[in-house]
Amino acid sequence: MSKIADNFNFSVFGAKHKEAILVPEMPIAVRNNCQSGKWTIGDEEYGSKCSITILKFSKFFGSLGQTQNTLWGQIWFIAESGDLPQGVVIVTYIKSRSLNDFNRLVASIQARGVEPATGIFVPEFIKHSGQKPDENGTLKPINYYSLKWTWKERTNWSVIEQAAAVLSSESNLSRMIDLEGTKSMVCLDNLSPHDIAYLITSHSPKNQTEELSLDSSRENALLPASEKVPAKVS
Structure with a gap:
């Protein structure tokens, strides 16, 4: 098929080079599903096992899905094993236990x-038990998952070069x-500790507002996520 395409100089979407990593024009977002303990893209599950190379990490505050006004870690990565698509850059978000354990490991x-980015990260779904109120306020037992992170040195450095x-x-x-x-989030990477504290406090249940913003009269305004300077792999 590729020979035919070459003969007719035919290309619609293009293709990556054999020894390259694809960065899609539209991000592929994978969810680490805390209810099922599996990686999910859309409605399709991709198992629970993988190892990854991280290209970029950012800190955010805001809302995603049903989780409102919390700290998030945004991870752009390449899957090196498991059922997730490989050879392509993917993005995911972690919070709470998963984020705390990730920060500990890093x-x-x-x-x-x-x-840390020179090695291989291995996230593992760990099951927890807890309680959550139902619509009547009655506490009900629930099971949920978080990510436990481990790290190992790599032996194949070609992925780092890519x-x-x-x-x-x-x-x-x-x-x-x-x-x-990140449409309902604010990137924290370029903010001072004072501004981060102000942002989080202003969106606590007592001071919750409709939009994620600092007072426009303040000298240090929030930077949009698009202006965040990415970290580099050394």
Whole structure:
């Protein structure tokens, strides 16, 4: 089929080079489903096992799905094993236990003098039990999942070379913006601790407002997610 396409110089969507990573024009968002303990794209499940190379990490505050006004970690990554699409950049969001454990792991690796992005991250779904009020306010037992993160050194460095090539391209970086996923969020990466505290406090249940914004008269305005400077793999 490719020979025929070459003969007729036929191309609609284009194709990536064999030794390259594809950055889609529209982000592929994968959900780490806390109810089923599986990776999900749309309505399709992709199992619970994977290992990943992370290209970009950002911190956000806001709402996604049914979760309102909380801290999020946005992860752009490449799946290296498991059932998720491979050879393509994917984005996901983590919060609460999953985010706390991720931060713990990253800090522990950094403390060893190692850049965490040079290794392979392995997220594992862990089951928890708890209680949640129903529509009548009665507490009901529930089960849910969070991600437990581990990390290992890599033996094959070709993916890092490909990742570095992705991050060196302005065209690729411009595609690594998830407008849909972050439409009700604010990027925290370029904010001072004072502004972050103000933002979170102003959106606590006592001070909740309809829009995520700081007072327009304040000197340090919030930066939109599209202006966030991406981290580089070294």
